[in-house]
Amino acid sequence: MHLQAAYSDDHLIDAAWAYEQATRRREPAFLTPTLPSDQIEVGTTSRTPASAADVVPEVSISRHARFWQVEVRLPADTDAQVWADGHLLRPVADGEGTYRGTISVHRPRLDDQVMIVVKAGHASASLTFEALPTQDR
Structure with a gap:
């Protein structure tokens, strides 16, 4: 069984036109x-x-690995x-x-990806992982 809409916007517009x-007359919309x-x-x-050219915000972003601290400064009367990225920034008191x-x-960071493979037979070993401080990029 094939189902389709009883009407479409194009057909309604064609009929109205x-x-x-x-009739050379236009009916006002209902209750208007x-x-x-x-x-x-x-x-x-x-x-x-103010036009966009009049207000130029000052934006500063810290570049930590997982979180960015965003600060925007505008003229006080704006x-x-x-x-920022879908999150509403709050005014600072x-x-x-x-x-x-x-x-x-x-974001994927290729330098964070590490693969370590150890293959040993009849041996003892220890593996130590030390996290280094994140550098600004």
Whole structure:
């Protein structure tokens, strides 16, 4: 048995367009008042938003192995929300326009991969692994 939609968006749009062309009238949407004219007055606000060229955030990122401490500084009067890797950074109480947060980074690092193979017969041995401090990259 083959199932398909009883209608599709394309068919509905085609039917609406054909109706409008045939009747030369457009029905207002349900429960929507009709506009008095096709002209819409655009209001102006007293404060114009800063353009992207006006606000250049200062971003600093520490480069630890598994976590990054992200800090973003913006002008104090900037109304902003700051996101890093899908996490909302919170404003810092002691710094106006400063946002800070920690995000985890899960990247494969080839220098972390170690394979040790020991094959021995009738012998005793010890294997010691010492983790070295992580270097900034």
